[in-house]
Amino acid sequence: MDRRSFLQMIGATAAGVAGSLTAPGVSHARSKAESGEFYGILVDTTRCIGCRNCEVACAEVNGLPLPDISDKSLFASERQTTETQWTVVNRYETEKGKIYVPKRCMHCNQAACVAACLVKAMKKRKAGHVTWDTNCLGCRLCMVSCPFDIPKFEYNSALPEIQKCTLCWERFQEDKIPGCVEACPTEALIFGTRRQLLEEARRRIYQNPGVYNSHIYGEQEAGGTSHLYLSSVPFDQLGFRTDIGNTAYSEYSKGFLYAVPFVFVLWPVIMLGMSRAIKGEEKEISEGQA
Amino acid sequence: MKKTLFACLFIVAGAGVILLFGEITELHSGVKKLERSVEYSVVISDVAPLKELEEVPVRFYHDKHVSALEEEGCGACHRQDSNKNFLFTYPRERVETSRRALMDSYHDSCIGCHDARLAEEKSSGPVACGECHAPKREKEWMQPAGFDHLLHYKHEAGMNHECGVCHHDYNEKEKQLVYQEGTESSCRDCHRDIGDPEMPSFRDAAHSGCVNCHMNKEEAGEKTGPTACIGCHGEKERRTIEALVDVPRPDRNQPETIFMHSDDASMPGVSFNHKIHENSTNTCRTCHHETLNSCDQCHTSQGSIEGGGVTLVDAFHKKTSLKSCVGCHDSMKEEALCAGCHSSMKDASMSENSCSTCHAGSQERANIAGNMSRQSDLLAAMPDDDIVINVLEDRYEPSKFPHSMVIGKLLDISRDNRLANTFHKDELTMCEGCHHYSSPEHADQPPLCRSCHTIDFNPEDLGKPRLLASYHLQCMGCHEKMRIDAVDCTSCHSEKGDDMVASQKTRVTEGKRDSQ
Amino acid sequence: MEAKAETKDIRNFKDFLQFILKELKPKGDRILTPFNVISAPVILLGIVLIIYRLIHGLGRPVTNLSQDFPWGIWIGFDVMVGVAFAGGAYVVTFIVYILKVEKYHTIVRATVLNGLLAYIFYAGAILLDCGRWWNITNPIIGNKFGVNAVLFLVAWHFLLYMLAELIEFSPAIAEWLGLRRARKILGTLTLGAVIFGITLSTLHQSGLGALMMMAKWKIHPLWYTEFIPILFFVSSIFAGLSMVIFEGTISHRVFSHQLDEEHSRSHDDILVGLGKICAVTMFAYFFLKVLILIHDRHWSQLDTPMGYWYLAEVVGLVLIPCFMFIQGSRHRDIFLIRAAAVLTMLGIIINRLNYVFIAYKWYIPLNERYIPTWIEIVVTLCIIFTEIWVFRWIVNRMPVFRKPPEWAAEGMEQ
Structure with missing residues (x-):
């Protein structure tokens, strides 16, 4: 029996016991997506226990090889996501002891990979999911551009693809929450609209003085991301880049792109003018000599 | 001629490139060198x-x-x-x-x-x-030096109780240091963070006072304290209050109990046991943060410049200040024994009984003897059975929760702690540790967890974890806060039968095969 | 041999076919020249390796690319450097067709041909580097237009610029085929193609730099600046001209029998003139670099190993060749100019590779860094050699260094 059907069963039993207990589910998700609000995940690292159930769920949901979560020695080194593991949990030694941090695509509001892609293979969906499509050329500029080094390329394939977390875009269309969120036993991951998540994050910070670092990682970083993090320690102790800046990465190439139409219009005109002027000059000289 | 020049040029350029690559290699290895x-x-x-x-x-x-x-x-x-x-x-x-x-x-x-x-x-x-x-x-690595009661006592004993070696006053007329018995105060009473030509800063005074004395004694071959930075400022285990219990406190003729009351105040006065509190801190400065004077010398009912604008009420009640009574008592909730229950009830405000616990209005010594009886009525009324929790039944066996054992333990903790014993007047208070948001009056029939915590994740109510998560957060949170082991899956749930384990393992090996 | 193009008139398709078949046969006195002996096996091996890459994918052992270093020498050298070196074409056509400096007319065709081939081969190397190369036409045929992407702009500009250069070079092809009327029409298109080509070059030379803009913290602060596109554009001017000097020097020896007297005579003048232009633009480039360094306040970084590497590039391979160009053109020291051109080219190679994988993620330790595999290097050499073969083939057949046939001479004026 898989977890989902089990939970449904438990739900039914519980409903029988408690009378009219209904599980709200996420049936509202699609209608909300049309409102144009971004969805995302809030990761509360104070709650993460490093069980790596999210890694297993991610693999199950996306048809990736299942990781062996009984191997605790993996925590000895910081792992990066790979083309076959879209989410990884790392452990960090901090001033407040061991803290576990799940890492995956941040789903930036104005994603660098999306801005970099020349065929819109990387796409920011209306509900915030950054997904990849097969019309990609495999140029890997998305990997060069991503401030979080998330897109991974299948180098060892003749028909390679870019692999990364999709925020469970397909499940979202079926009104389901992401696999990792569903699997998390302590609700260190919660799923909702970015606005709700920020509210909840601020509520936790405010209601638990001294527990949280007041910074919500992802609220401003790289112009804001759909993936948000709460932590009890400064984020540089958890392997986060704190020099990402608050500017959306797509802004960095904007200056150049704005210059393009000017060059395109002005250059030919100037050069044509120069060419004519010099030609005229030459004629005058030759006429003068004649 | 040209050819030689050309060749030379290339050799130089080549050498340069090789050198530079060398430099880059050094850069990358250099990072590690620094750490070492x-x-x-x-x-x-x-x-x-x-x-x-x-x-x-x-x-x-x-x-x-x-x-x-x-x-x-x-x-x-x-x-x-x-x-x-x-x-x-x-x-x-x-x-x-x-x-x-x-x-x-x-x-x-x-x-x-x-x-x-x-x-x-x-x-x-x-x-x-x-x-x-x-x-x-x-x-x-640097820590504040810290001068606790034990260090003070050691210095006292080492100087044959000649307090004047360190403690002094400044005679402005004669421009020299004098000592007068009975006026000893904290160094920071005069030596502040920023000094002036007349009055060295605390930092300068402490360094010249301590280090010179240590050096002189060292030179004379006497036993003395450290002279290197790390000696005083190194990271050391802070001595616990328990370790200091038997250390004689600095004696400045301070009273044992004080009846604190103010004519301006409408609240009844508080009987304060100074002696017990001496044994609850490392140094006098925990409460007497600037001078050793009584609180109301600086903190007046309206607030004054000397008191930094902090009124008398705030000086005792400010929750965010560790120097105030309420702030310090509140911080005790973070101690391992207390945090299990209190960390999940952070936002609980003071009840109407809270004031009278201190503001008894009596000059007599506050009655801190156990309010809780040794014989627990609550425990006697409690069914002895374990409670079975079976939310994660797909992978693990149901978890058995020893309800009465947990309550017994919490009651013991509460009884043995003076502060807890003063504030937990009623045994039923202990129920609120887990059964939050439910009144103690309904202790005999508390609402079920799943009455509020839904089975499925609810994106509309992000602040309220679903049932699975609320169990884990509650149980593991308490275990972690109270530093009780067993935060592993199998310490609560035994793993399911062989077929389950086997199927997980085959899935793993299949997964590995896929990835190859 | 020279008379052929003039006497031959192609009247029908059969004639054309015969002509092409005849022209496909190798020319030249000896086949076993040192260059051929070295290049032929490399090209053959390269072709095998390219097929292997298509079957195997990009992973090891083909390339050493990794998740940390997505770009290697196929982008960094073939594309970034190749395109910069091809920049000579737009500069020389600007001088000749816009500024009307007739002195440089003799090198226009060789430069344009060189540029055209560089784009076809080096930029064509993108095809090898693209993981999903069969999708390469997507941005052109509109399987989603990523109009807001810098790379989209660069891709289109590559394509259009190749067309523009083809038009610029087409009179030579027409002369070779003896197509008089077509020659006339194509000749009139030249100025338009030149203006279009220069505009495109400005944008995609700088566009290549703009690709790195979003790799903000991954590129060492000494190299990362918001002015990368401008630096790329300015450096492409002297990179291209240095390539023209370098290529001219070699062609001058190899194809000396094809050069007419006038061409030989003006050669030194041309080199001195190009040297001057290089000196000026390089100084401007150096000045920009200094300005950016001061403006970004990263000078404290100079006293680090990466700082020395930066200084080596900016002083050793920009400022020094710049002075060599100045000295060379002042004293008409052709040797010095050539040496300067070689150093400049080395500087450009290092500069572009810095952006792609040396100063890129400089904080990653050496043993995890990207170092090209032998396959990547052989394939790169294969591409270069093939380009030279094609260049030689064309030069031996079409009037590139040779004087155009007399019937076409009047068309040249336009």
């Missing part, structure tokens, strides 16, 4: 007159300098007063008249000495800006 050679360095921070810093603060390796300048002695960098005592300020000719002057005095002293030693071909230090003003990521 970390020594104890201090950030130069006595530069308050500079206000805004232009450059990265300098990390200064004091120990390195001490060993390099062993011959020259402390006098190489520090000035001595008429009594041959060192003033541990830096540099010798410190000028604070202007920003520029202070900067110059630092630069002249450091670079001047480094330059001079370079010229003499002695071991020396950096002379270029970036070598000192370089961002270095070193772990901050």
Whole structure:
């Protein structure tokens, strides 16, 4: 029996016991997506226990090889996501002891990979999911551009693809929450609209003085991301880049792109003018000599 | 001719490229080298007159300098007063008249000495800006020195109870230090964070007072305290209050109990047991943060400049200040024994009974004897059975929760703790630790967890975890806060039968095969 | 041999076919020249390796690319450097067709041909580097237009610029085929193609730099600046001209029998003139670099190993060749100019590779860094050699260094 059907069963039993207990589910998700609000995940690292159930769920949901979560020695080194593991949990030694941090695509509001892609293979969906499509050329500029080094390329394939977390875009269309969120036993991951998540994050910070670092990682970083993090320690102790800046990465190439139409219009005109002027000059000289 | 030149040029260019690659290799290995050679360095921070810093603060390796300048002695960098005592300020000719002057005095002293030693071909230090003003990521090791009751007692005993060795007053007319018995106070009473020509800062006073004495005694071959930075400022285990219980407290004829009341106040007075509190802290400064005077000397009912604008009410009740009664008591909730319940009830406000617990209005010593009886009625009324929780039944066996054992343990903790015993007047209070948001009156029939916590994740109610998560957060949160082991899956749920384990394992091996 | 193009008239398709077949046969006196002996096996091996790459994918052992270093020498050298070196074409056509400096007319065709081939081969190397190369036409045929992407702009500009250069070079093809009327029409298109080509070059030379803009913290602060596109554009001017000097020097020896007297005579003048232009633009480039360094306040970084590497590039391979160009053109020291051109080219190679994988993620330790595999290097050499073969083939057949046939001479004026 898989977890989902089990939970449904438990739900039914519980409903029988408690009378009219209904599980709200996420049936509202699609209608909300049309409102144009971004969805995302809030990761509360104070709650993460490093069980790596999210890694297993991610693999199950996306048809990736299942990781062996009984191997605790993996925590000895910081792992990066790979083309076959879209989410990884790392452990960090901090001033407040061991803290576990799940890492995956941040789903930036104005994603660098999306801005970099020349065929819109990387796409920011209306509900915030950054997904990849097969019309990609495999140029890997998305990997060069991503401030979080998330897109991974299948180098060892003749028909390679870019692999990364999709925020469970397909499940979202079926009104389901992401696999990792569903699997998390302590609700260190919660799923909702970015606005709700920020509210909840601020509520936790405010209601638990001294527990949280007041910074919500992802609220401003790289112009804001759909993936948000709460932590009890400064984020540089958890392997986060704190020099990402608050500017959306797509802004960095904007200056150049704005210059393009000017060059395109002005250059030919100037050069044509120069060419004519010099030609005229030459004629005058030759006429003068004649 | 041309060909030779051409060849030479290429050789030079080639050599340059090879050298540069060498440099880059060095860069990458250099990172590790740095980590290995970390020594104890201090950030130069006595530069308050500079206000805004232009450059990265300098990390200064004091120990390195001490060993390099062993011959020259402390006098190489520090000035001595008429009594041959060192003033541990830096540099010798410190000028604070202007920003520029202070900067110059630092630069002249450091670079001047480094330059001079370079010229003499002695071991020396950096002379270029970036070598000192370089961002270095070193772990901050420096701790406040801290002078607890035990240290105080040791010093007291070592000086044959001659308090005047350290404690003094300043006679402004005769411009000299005098000692008068019975007026001993905290150093910081006079020596503040920023000094002036008349009154050295606390930092300067402490360094010249302590280190000179230690050095003199060391020279005389007597047993004494540390002279290197790390001796006082190193990371050390803070002595627990329990370890200090038997240490004689500094005796300044302080009263054992005080009845604190104010004529302006409408609340009844509080009987305060000073002696018990002495045994609950490391130093007097925990409460007497500036002077050893009584609170109402500075904190008046309306607030005053001496009291920093903090009113008398706030001085006792400010929840965010560890110097206030309420703040300090509140912080006790974070102790391992208390945090299990209290960390999940952080936002609980004080109840109507809270005031009268202290404001008894009686001059008699506050009654802190156990309010809770040894014989627990609650426990007697409780069914002895374990409670079975089966939310994660797909992978694990149901978890058995020993309800009455847990309550018994919590009641024991509460009874044995003076503070808890004072505030948990009723046994039913203990139920609220887990059964939050439900009134103790309904203790006999508390609502079920799943009455509020839904089975499925609910994106509309992000603040309320679903059932699975709320169990884990509650149980594991308490275990973690109370530092009770068993936060592993199998310590609560035994793993399911072989077929389950086997199927998980085959899935793993299949997964591995896929990835290859 | 020279008379052929003039006498031959192609009247029908059969004639054309015969002509092409005849022209496909190798020319030249000897086949076993040292260059052929070295290049032929490399090209053959390269072709095998390219097929292997298509079957195997990009992973090891083909390339050493990794998740940390997505771009290697196929982008960094073939594309970034190749395109910069091809920049000579737009500069020389600007001088000749817009500024009407007739002195440089003799090198226009060789430069344009060189540029055209560089784009076809080096930029064509993108095809090898693209993981999903069969999708390469997507941005052109509109399987999603990523109009807001810098790379989209660069891709289109590559294509259009190749067309523009083809038009610029087409009179030579027409002369070779003896197509008089077509020659006339194509000749009139030249100025338009030149103006279009220069505009495109400005944008995609700088566009290549703009690709790196979003790798903000991954590129060492000494190299990362918001002015990368401008630096790329300015450096492409002297990179291209240095390539023209370098290529001219070699062609001058190899194809000396094809050069007419006038061409030989003006050669030194041309080199001195190009040297001057290089000197000026390089100084401007150096000045920009200094300005950016001061403006970004990263000078404290100079005293680090990466800082020395930066200084080596900016002083050793920009400022020094710049002075060599100045000295060379002042004293008409052709040797010095050539040496300067070689150093400049080395500087450009290092500069572009810095952006792609040396100063890129400089904080990653050496043993995890990207170092090209032998396959990547052989394939790169294969591409270069093939380009030279094609260049030689065309030069031996079409009037590139040779004087155009007399019937076409009047068309040249336009």
